[in-house]
Amino acid sequence: MRYLLGILTLLGLALGQALTPKSIIVNPAPPPDLQVRVWVDKDPSKTGNPVYQFGEPIQISVQVTQPAYVYLFSVRATGEISGILPNAFEQQNFLRAGEVRTFPGPGARYTFTVEGPAGQDRVLAVASRRPLDVSEIINIQTGEARLQGESNLARALSIVVTPIPTNDWVSDEAYYIAGQLPPPPPSTGTLSVNSIPSGAQVLINGRLMGNTPLTVELLPGTYNLELRRSGYNPLRTSFTIQAGQVTQLNLPLIATPPPTGVLAVDSTPRGAEVLLNGRVVGVTPLNLSLNPGTYTVELRRSGFSPFRTLVTIQAGRTTRLNISLVSIAPPPQPVQPVQPVQPVQPVQPVRPPSGSFTYTCQGGTLVVNYISSNQVRLFYDGAFQTLPLVRSGAELVYSNNTYTWEIGQVGRLIVRGQVVLSNCRI
Known part of the structure; x- marks a missing residue:
């Protein structure tokens, strides 16, 4: 025969710890010579709340300092009551002084198995020098309780022990956990950040955390975010983290325009046409903003020889060209043979054409x-x-x-x- 012991989760439990419920029944004047001690097999020293998985067997042990009758009850947090000792297979519940009894013992024809719901449960032990009538509380043959609820059990036991002197009975309790405790509520949130293009440095509150794409766990709160990538403007924004939630950021970066330099061109005489890499860009004097690099500059003006040169533009600097154009000289006149001197003829004026x-x-x-x-x-x-x-x-x-x-x-x-x-x- 298998007895099922279950428990219910208590609100306010922290991981690995549990609150100890108020004792069901306590002798206000316990006898100094009579004591009872009850424990479960995973915690013989009673130092904490041992954990039992669902379906796992459990053994309950009890010891008295003086000869006494022992009564054991399973008390679930749901209020369900069941009898452990005496039961249909263990009618003998009298223990000698110092004797330790374990239920179920070796060779027993029954087992105790832990089942849900998950949470904290306990075993109540009552030891008395005189036999107690618990028939109104437990059906010994089936282990089923005739009542439910912790407060109802406390009242029923108080009635049972009332006729007995206070120096003839005493109680004790053992606690254990069934199943897994629920995980604590999440204390962090998740930030998932990416940039377009990726590979940007991620700074959170000024601290470098890595490069995009990046996923990081953070405590709840508001943070400052900065993305940095060569060739792009820094991006700054803020975001808020909530516990147990994912904050996702997909941020486009804006390319930084390349730094420029200035080409200042002048000529003597002015008004010369300026060609840059073969394209007319204006006349002298002329100022141009150009990307860094090397350019072919040509100056043309009627009546003057063309001028061509290479210039290198550097970012943030001004390159100046001041060119004196060379006038085109008339070709030399052929040498005329010496003519004999002719008599001087009167100069005839030239008539203007029409x-x-x-x-x-x-x-x-x-x-x-x-x-x-x-x-x-x-x-x-x-x-x-x-x-x-x-x-x-x-x-x-x-x-x-x-x-x-x-x-x-x-x-x-x-x-x-x-x-x-x-x-x-x-």
């Missing part, structure tokens, strides 16, 4: 519109230039001090004192 003419010159072409005998109009430097007649004779000279057009047998254009077009013919 209409528009296209001249082919050394250095380019030029369109000249003779508006009247005293004024011409030509297109140069990207604009129309109107020049009045300032001198006539063997050649005509039109000038506005900046641009000068001289025409005789051949023509030439002078800009700011420099010959830009020469040997001009129709």
Whole structure:
């Protein structure tokens, strides 16, 4: 025959510890010579709350210091009561002084087995010099109680021991745990953080914790998070951890724009076209913000030789180019043979032509519109230039001090004192 002993979890239990319930019945004036001691096989010294798994057998031992009748009861936290001694197989419940009895003993035809629900249970032992009538409490043949509830058992036992002098009885209790204690509530939460792209350093409250993707356990509370990755702006945010929960962060990082340098280009004369790696970017003077690297810089201006060079731009620095452009010199004139001296003929003045003419010159072409005998109009430097007649004779000279057009047998254009077009013919 198998007896089932079960228990119920008590609120407020900590792992490995349990609260000790109030004793069911205690003699207010226990006799000094009579004592009873009850224990379970996993805790003979009664130092704690031994744990029994469901289905595991349990043995209960008892000892008295004086001859006495012993009564054992299983008291579950659910309030269920059952009898242990005497029972249908163990009618003899009288123990001699110092005698230790274990139930079930060797060769017994019954066992005690621990079953659920999980929690804390106890065994109550009552020792009396005189036999007690517990028939109103327990059916000895079946072990079933005729009442339930700890308080009802306490009242019933009080009635049973009332006729007995207080120096003739005493009680004791043993405690044990059945099944596994429920795990304590979680004390930490989980942070799962990743970045796009991954591989960023993770700092929590300024402390380096690792690189993304990262999972870490933290105490509940609010934290400051910083992500760092080369080539990207630092990312700072805050998050809150709750016990037993997962806080997941997927954070995109913003790329840091590359540091730039400055190219400052100027020329003499100014107004030269600036080409960077073959692409026109403006005219001098010119400032450009560029990524670090090496570039080809070219300057072009009509009437001047092109200028080309390589420059290296460094981050955070200004590279300056101040270029003096070289004017294109007219080609040398062939040496003419010496002619015999002719009689001096009177100089015949040149008559101004009328209409528009296209001249082919050394250095380019030029369109000249003779508006009247005293004024011409030509297109140069990207604009129309109107020049009045300032001198006539063997050649005509039109000038506005900046641009000068001289025409005789051949023509030439002078800009700011420099010959830009020469040997001009129709």
